[in-house]
Amino acid sequence: MAAPGFTLRARAQDGEQLDPGMILNDPADPNAGNAKGDVTIVYFFDYNCPFCKKTMAPLNKVVKQDGKVRLVYKDWPILTSASIYGAKLALAAYHQGKYSEVHHALMGIPGGRVPEDKMRKAVAGVGLDMKRLERDMKAKDAEITTLLRRHGAQADALGLAGTPVFLIGPFLVASALDEAGFKQVISDARARESN
Numbered sequence: 001m002a003a004p005g006f007t008l009r010a011r012a013q014d015g016e017q018l019d020p021g022m023i024l025n026d027p028a029d030p031n032a033g034n035a036k037g038d039v040t041i042v043y044f045f046d047y048n049c050p051f052c053k054k055t056m057a058p059l060n061k062v063v064k065q066d067g068k069v070r071l072v073y074k075d076w077p078i079l080t081s082a083s084i085y086g087a088k089l090a091l092a093a094y095h096q097g098k099y100s101e102v103h104h105a106l107m108g109i110p111g112g113r114v115p116e117d118k119m120r121k122a123v124a125g126v127g128l129d130m131k132r133l134e135r136d137m138k139a140k141d142a143e144i145t146t147l148l149r150r151h152g153a154q155a156d157a158l159g160l161a162g163t164p165v166f167l168i169g170p171f172l173v174a175s176a177l178d179e180a181g182f183k184q185v186i187s188d189a190r191a192r193e194s195n
């Protein structure tokens with residue numbers, strides 16, 4: 001399940017080696033939890049991934065209860081074209097300070113092949129300015145697309161095959177975790193850091 005350490009196995013599309021620091025600290029990535037936490041969880045996900053949706057409640061609970069975990073979101077829309085639309089909705093909402101609300105609304109839609117109209121309806125219910133969201137999606141499309149490509153290049157460099165994937169400290173976990181699983185890997189990451 002968890003493999004100690006993770007390495008970059010490929011090069012970015014432009015031939016440059018990917019910087020592991022950018023995976024952990026890309027200023028364009030939405031964050032949650034404790035910004036100064038002692039463990040970082042990097043979360044690669046797709047809004048049409050039922051296993052990603054299954055991990056949301058335990059992940060949120062553990063991050064909140066622990067209080068020392070920093071969570072970095074990596075929108076990685078690989079399953080359907082609607083997944084790309086959902087990621088663009090969430091990342092455009094980031095410019096209104098509403099990424100978290102949109103992320104949770106999209107993850108809260110049951111099923112694995114959610115169409116765009118259902119995503120839009122869910123997002124409309126979280127209290128953001130929908131007209132501004134549309135404007136931001138258009139005006140910031142190149143920036144958002146570049147970020148999504150960067151996430152894809154990072155996933156490729158890490159050798160990821162699907163979602164969800166969590167980088168928890170030095171561990172790469174390519175499976176849906178429950179609350180106990182998150183707590184265990186976080187504990188293992190802290191133990192590794194103290195050695």
